[in-house]
Amino acid sequence: MKQIALIHVGKAYDGKYVLKDFSASFEKGGVYAVMGPSGAGKTTLLRLLAGLEKPDEGEITGLSSEKIAFVFQEDRLLEYLDAVQNVRFACPGCSRKDVEEALLHIGIPQEDAVRPVREYSGGMKRRTAFLRALMFPSDVLFLDEPFKGLDDQMVSRAAAFLLENRKDRTVFLTTHSRKEAELCGAEILYLPEISPDGI
Amino acid sequence: MKGKGQGGARRLVLQFAAAVFWIGLWQVVSMRGTLGIFIASPWQTVQRFFELCLTLPFWKALLYTTGRILTGFFLAVTAGTVLSALTAGFYWLDIFLMPVMRLIRTVPVVSFVILALIMVSSRYLTQLISFLMALPVVYMNVKNGISQMDPGLKEMAGVFRVTLWRKIWFMYVPQVMSAFETGTALALGFAWKSGLAAEVIGIPSGSVGERLQQAKVYLNTPDLFAWTLAVVFVSVLLEKGWRWLLHCFGNPAPVRNRQKGEKKR
Incomplete structure (x- = not known):
């Protein structure tokens, strides 16, 4: 199985580290849930993996040629x-039907x-953004808190829909809920909070 | 609702009363001894206006001037929009163009008219001056509209590899449309006023400016006022027509006015 790897990755904003000396590897085709307290760098990790930001230190391999789809926060x-x-x-090839x-x-x-x-509720907007990413023909799906604002029943529906339709795509999602990660059948990666002195 | 309706009717009555007051004042002033020689009465103005409407040279002159002003205006809209769109990709272009745009906005129109008369034939004066006066207004408004584009949407479109044309049509055009409408409506007013001022100075043959100038030379104030009335009518018509065109064809938002149950695209 091909791998995606983060090797000693570091990222700082205004001199403050969000990720420091972070290494991890992921198998392509897997589902991964990035968890951790607020400010632990979950979104930053996703954005680095997606290539939307460049790491200040270290390198990321295995994703350079992949087509990505993203559910933004x-x-x-x-x-x-x-x-x-x-x-x-986003997906002009998808039929209206x-x-x-x-x-x-x-x-x-x-x-x-x-x-x-603009006339939708927050939950409906979230589901539309979720579907946009899911229907876009991609190799890797990045879902940053995809179920934010959805009730339990809707989370289950959306997670089931994700599993049905992800095909063999690699999925990275961030969440605060272990239950959401389990519903998606995800392997959990827990990000600890970095102390102010960067340790 | 009742209160709102009453307020609207009251406002209408007040507006009508204000109009009657000012027209009445105009009538009184026009009847006063020496001033009366210089100021045509409202009745004389309207009468002369309808007389002019029945003559071919009146329509020819209006067509001549309107056509030339609109040529300058459309050239300015095209150039201003293209240039401001280019600044979105090349930020240095804005730095490069800004001194010229500021200069055009600050230099009095009469200086440009005199300079233009030295350099080009008076036949092209109206188009050139209208173009110059409208260009910076369109450029700056559209540029501001583009610069207010949400960077999050730009990133989203990049992630989903949206083609340039789809980005322009679905993201930029709706975002810029309001600024474009404001800018071009303002520019049309500028183009119209400056184009006419240029004609009065340059006196191109067969133009409204020439008629205004003749009316001034012969102290023919009914003609002057009637032509002014015609110019105001055309100016208002053009602005309304332009806004209507933009509302009909300018917004690509296909669901904007669609009601439930209506046929889908």
Whole structure:
């Protein structure tokens, strides 16, 4: 199995380390949940893996040629477009029918799917952003708190949908909930908080 | 709701009363001895306006001036939009262009008119001056609209490898549209006023500016006022027409006005 590796990776903002001398390796095709207290560097780790930021120290291997999809902590939707159009904005190859069916699976009925997302609740926006990433043809899925704002029932539905549709893609997700990680069948990576002196 | 409706009606009555007051004052002033020679009455103005409307040279002059001002305006809209879009990719271009844009905005229009008259034929004066006055307004407004684009959305589009055209159409155009509408409506007003001022100074043959100048030379104030009225009408019509065009064709948001149950795209 090919591997993704972080080798002595360090990342600091304004001189303050968020990740320091961090090493880990992941098998491609696996599901990994990054957990840890707020400020432990979960989002930073995802962004480094996704190549959205460069490490200050160390290196990351195994991901340079991969096509990625990302659920950002903020939904980052085009507010005046509807859910179908938002998904198809990222994935023009997806048919309208397929997107509508997928939206239905995650609890967005057709009559809501044609409304501008600015009229959506937080949970509906989150599910749209989640589906956009899932339907985008990628090799690696990065999900930064993908179930934020969803109730337990919806989390179960979304997690099941993820497992059904991830195919053999590698998945990295961040969460504060062990239950969410378990629902996704993820291997948990726990990030400890770095002390102010960087240890 | 009742209160709001009453407030609207009251406002309308007050606006009407204000208009009657000012037109009345204009009528009174026009009837006063010496001043009356220089100021045509509202009735004379309207009468002369309708007389002019029945003549071909009136429409020819209006068409001549409007066509030239609009040429300058559209050139400015194209150049201003393209240049401001380019600054999104090449930040140095903004630094390079900014002194020129500021200069155009600060230098009085009359200086440009005189300079233009020395350098180009008065036939092209209207287009050139309208272009120059509208360009910085469009450029700065569109540039500001582009610079306010959410960096998170830009990153999202990069992650999902969205093509440039889709980014422009679905992200930038809706984001910039409001700034574009404000900027171009303002620029149209500038282009119109400066274009006319240029015509009055340069007196291109067959233009509205020439008619205004003639009215001034012959102290023909009914003509002056009637032409001014025509110019105001055209200016308002152009601005309304431009905003209407932008509302009809300018916003790619396909769900903006779609109601539930309406046919999908």
